[in-house]
Amino acid sequence: MNQHLEVEAKFSVSESTQIPNLGEITGVDRVDRTEIHNLSAVYFDTEDLRLTRSKITLRRRTGGNDAGWHIKFPGEVGRREVQASLDAEGASESSAPKELLGHIRALVQGRPLLPIAQVDNERHMSYLVNAEGELLAEFCDDHVSTVSYLPGGVRKQWREWELELSDAALQDETGMALLENASQTLQAAGAFPSSSPSKLSSALDNSINYAPTPPQMAELEEGDPARGVLAAIAANATKIAEYDPKVRADEYDSVHQMRVATRELRSHLQTFEGILGGEEYLKIEKELKVLATILGRARDAEVIEERLASLVETEIGDAIEESTKQELLEDLRAEYQREHARVVRALDDDRYTNLLQSLEDLLVNPPLVTEGEEEAEKAVEIEPATEQSEPATAEAAFVEETADNAETEETPADDSVEAAPEAEVTEEPVNAAPQENKEKKPAKVDAALVLLTHLDKAHAKLVKLDKKARKEWANSELSALEREENYHNVRKAAKKLRYSAEAVSKATDVNTKKLYKACSTLQSVLGDFQDAITSREELLRRAKAASRQQRDTFAYGVLYQHEHTLSRSYLEGYPEAFKEVEKAYEKLEEETAKRVKKSQRK
Incomplete structure (x- = not known):
């Protein structure tokens, strides 16, 4: 083509x-x-x-x-x-x-x-x-x-x-x-x-x-937070569809942007659980996680290639032979191309098509949770549900066909069903008063409160992971990778809080811009930290492979040490970035408390 x-x-x-x-x-x-x-x-x-x-x-x-x-x-x-x-x-x-x-x-x-x-x-x-x-x-x-x-x-x-x-x-x-x-x-x-x-x-x-028009997103009442929920989901579903052809064409930054849209959409679904729900809803979240994983592997390969290609062009690269540079860059390019090919195979799979159709169905017929359903769903957590059935590899989940072994109950034929006794008929006076116990239409949940509750949980998890990361950073009994992984977990929690803040802002009148911005800064600091570590570990892997083949590993050592030192310098900005997140969140706590009290008075 x-x-x-x-x-x-x-x-x-x-x-x-x-x-x-x-x-x-x-x-x-x-x-x-x-x-x-x-x-x-x-x-x-x-x-x-x-x-x-x-x-x-x-x-x-x-x-x-x-x-x-x-x-x-x-x-x-x-x-x-x-x-x-x-x-x-x-x-x-x-x-x-x-x-x-x-x-x-x-x-x-x-x-x-x-x-x-x-x-x-x-x-x-x-x-x-x-x-x-x-x-x-x-x-x-x-x-x-x-x-x-x-x-x-x-x-x-x-x-x-x-x-x-x-x-x-x-x-x-x-x-x-x-x-x-x-x-x-x-x-x-x-x-x-x-x-x-x-x-x-x-x-x-x-x-x-x-010509007929495509199914349209459900129209909810003006001011209904659930209306903002659907708009936020639709925005990222549209981004995924828009970046799909760009990813296939391998346009610059397209894999990264499609991954961002996928992960943000998945996070929004988690944040919106309780406003929307049901088995199909949980399945969509699981499929998005698999897709994000496949895109993530290609994105990691792309980041490593970009970082090291820039690094070898600096004075650091002066200590490395030209042939070694060329070999490294060619290997990194080949690695990215392999991962990109896996992405395209996943996008060509029927499972991906089914995911897109499910997202469209969700927007057209949103599974809104009512107050009665909310209690039943409180015991259901998205994360365990997705982890239990996670395939051995993310690629296999999308690219390989998997049989559904779940048994379904069939309704017996009419002639095998015992006839129910006829209901007793009683006559009422023509002018009888209306019944007082008419079934009421289930009330919708307080969507704003659900969103703020998710926001509070996301913040609590971030604080918990921050304490663990700081406490264990100086623990010499743990490996460097274990201590670094703690900060990687903080980064993921900061990203979740950022997405939750954005979701709250889109669906309610609560202003979360400062929190969103603070989380973005923290995520950026820890993102640079993680990119340097990912690059460093890739260099270590290549150095070990070169050593087994009795090839010179000096170049890998030079680059490894540079990335290690750089990762530590990135982390110096962490305390201040985290402090800004805490300051921004404190300003939202009063609003959250007001919403809770208002809901309790109803």
Whole structure:
């Protein structure tokens, strides 16, 4: 598959508009040549147009220089296009290649992809070059005819101009200047900036209004904290879907961002337990933990590679032979690529698709807990439930199929069920008074109180782990790794408190910004500490392997000592960072107490 960044400008023109002298565009030397291509593209989407509504297009195009299957994603600048050939594995006239479909799996979630429109285009393409003959841009004079296959769809015809920058022109600022200069020239000739973002959008036009819409998030009352709960869950579920194709394309920082969204969503589910609940709810939390673990391994490999690649370029690396540097960096790159491949395999697994579908179902039909259910669920803790059934490896949980051996009770056939005695019928006077013991509708739990209670528990756990970490840091009977692990646990607790603070802020009127910021600072301090330790331990592992092979281990020792020293310097900022968390939390305690008293008076 190929990937390409598409940056272009589109213009509406009449059939009689004359093309100006393109060689007069500032920055262009001449038109190298002009070709005519007959293009035909069929666009595919789900019945409820999930791709189109997300500004993503999937098409099969024949004719021209780039015949094949294409997916286009929106971006901050231009659109990112992923391409596969017409004869790629699994491709047919009506089915896209499996590898290409992976890029939209998070949105499609296994739903059928149907033709929604066809766009035929007689394209007159001119190649604009500079004085050195290098391609700067492609100018397209398009004569378009389309048909929408949606209910209410019609046939349309129009003419438009496009000017797309070449890859070389995108490498520096001259490309955007060329686009601006070309726009001025084309508009002076009678063109107008197109009001339509794409040919597909123009083809569908009003027929898009006749297509069914995807299930919508449940609408709760304004001011209901549970409404904020759903919004917070939806935000991170959306992030996971948005970063899915970026992770597959291995875009910079995409693994990290998808991992953050996954872990934050999992933490939110834990924080929201008691407002939402049920067996399926707990299962989602477990699946998120597995996904976060797989992403975490790739992220750790990525961090180590980045840290050591930067380190060997400093004066520390001067003491290391160039061949050793190269070998180390190549090994680290290969390690990350292996872990990234495992991530992609997990994202291609049906278990991941089921997770996304479960999240959508949760938002559409939220399992809100009532006061009666709350008491029954108090004894259920998420962590033990997830740990009991945790697979041997996180990857195996997603990539390997696991059989569900749980037995289910079936309702006996009608003829095997003993008939219940008929209820005794009594007559009541016509004007009898209404019954006083009518069943009342279960009341919803105090969502704000549930959230603040979770926040208090998260803080209490952080304080407990902090005391343990400080107490055992000077204990020489414990190994360095054991003492360092204590601070790693503090970091995880700080992250949980931060996520809980964010959840409370999104779902209630309680201001947790200071606590969130303080937790972020503490997490950053301990994150640097942990990254240095992870890097150090990887170097130690490699040094031992090199020693067994009777190879020189001097370079590993130099880098190991540097990372060890650096980890200790990071930890110096810990006491002050933790103090700020405590100060921020104290300001919230009064608010928590008020909420508890108010709830008790009800």
